[in-house]
Amino acid sequence: MGRAIVITSGKGGVGKTTATANLGSALALLGHSVVLVDADTGLRNLDVVMGLENRIVYHSVDVIRGKCTLQKALIKDRRLDNLWILPASQTDDKDAVTPDDMRRIVNELKATHDFVIIDCPAGIEQGFKNAIAGADEAVVVATPEVSSIRDADRVVGLLAQSDVPARLIVNRISPHLVKRGDMLSQSDVIEILALELLGTVPLDDQIIATTNKGMPAVLEGKSLAAKELMRIAKRLAGMEVEAPSDVGFFTRIGRALGLSASPA
Amino acid sequence: MWNNIRSMFTAKSSREVAKGRLQLVLAHDRTGLEGGRLQEMREEIAKVIARYVQIDAEAVEIEIETRSRETQLTVSSRIQTRTAT
Numbered sequence: 001m002g003r004a005i006v007i008t009s010g011k012g013g014v015g016k017t018t019a020t021a022n023l024g025s026a027l028a029l030l031g032h033s034v035v036l037v038d039a040d041t042g043l044r045n046l047d048v049v050m051g052l053e054n055r056i057v058y059h060s061v062d063v064i065r066g067k068c069t070l071q072k073a074l075i076k077d078r079r080l081d082n083l084w085i086l087p088a089s090q091t092d093d094k095d096a097v098t099p100d101d102m103r104r105i106v107n108e109l110k111a112t113h114d115f116v117i118i119d120c121p122a123g124i125e126q127g128f129k130n131a132i133a134g135a136d137e138a139v140v141v142a143t144p145e146v147s148s149i150r151d152a153d154r155v156v157g158l159l160a161q162s163d164v165p166a167r168l169i170v171n172r173i174s175p176h177l178v179k180r181g182d183m184l185s186q187s188d189v190i191e192i193l194a195l196e197l198l199g200t201v202p203l204d205d206q207i208i209a210t211t212n213k214g215m216p217a218v219l220e221g222k223s224l225a226a227k228e229l230m231r232i233a234k235r236l237a238g239m240e241v242e243a244p245s246d247v248g249f250f251t252r253i254g255r256a257l258g259l260s261a262s263p264a
Numbered sequence: 265m266w267n268n269i270r271s272m273f274t275a276k277s278s279r280e281v282a283k284g285r286l287q288l289v290l291a292h293d294r295t296g297l298e299g300g301r302l303q304e305m306r307e308e309i310a311k312v313i314a315r316y317v318q319i320d321a322e323a324v325e326i327e328i329e330t331r332s333r334e335t336q337l338t339v340s341s342r343i344q345t346r347t348a349t
Contacts, residue, residue: 183279
């Protein structure tokens, strides 16, 4: 029986879909069988981020309406043998899916795969409720900004109400801005949200370039962000990895030498 | 070290400002109370306190603080003691 993990954030545009694509691909690279579920009915994007947009025939609403089987709606990734995606419908709206529908789909996928990674839509309405319905655990993505953290806090409260345990990814952190005092640090975000940290992904131009190509960054593997996403995937899979550092290597050295202040 | 020295002479960094704003906004968000309801509660509490001791209703203050997902609401009020004029 696999694990269902929902990737959520409250606020849009903080990197949920990119995180879903990369964590799913990383878990598949590690040898697990993975299905990515796009839960953003009406505004599907996981397919383009994964570069699989030309191969969609059926989607989750077709499965719910009995137009096809679940297995038939899954698209297999060509780059990895053990990675599939279940696309969302682009023409239906959020109430075409109910929490019960999602629970049924996710449970069926869990029976045949190690990980079911659910890409949650922005917001806290029907789409969110559907996306978390079948999830065993959640990963909350937040960028170090007031608006993103505020929305993440709302989502953390709602997940707790639904008994879904949550962990945190701090996305798009810029070490030099943190150092200059112009960005909230990883430890600020953890302190405020009081969540266990899975990892911190640095702001990285490479992510934009790989996303343009429809290629999850972890499959190229060179960028800083890709390395961190790989590390987060290992932690998700329960592998031992070194705890993430606060702002980076040089600050760590600086701190060891007593040159910079310890994090607040 | 340098950061500490610098902070003695310069204004708050935007990071500190952001953190302060977040803590305030989250403390209020986590109560689930809109501003108007909070005002109503303050007035009602002032009335209850005034039944027992002499107070200036305007001097009743409500403070909401949050730390590690625990949110604390503190009501404080200066009372007029009998020895005071």
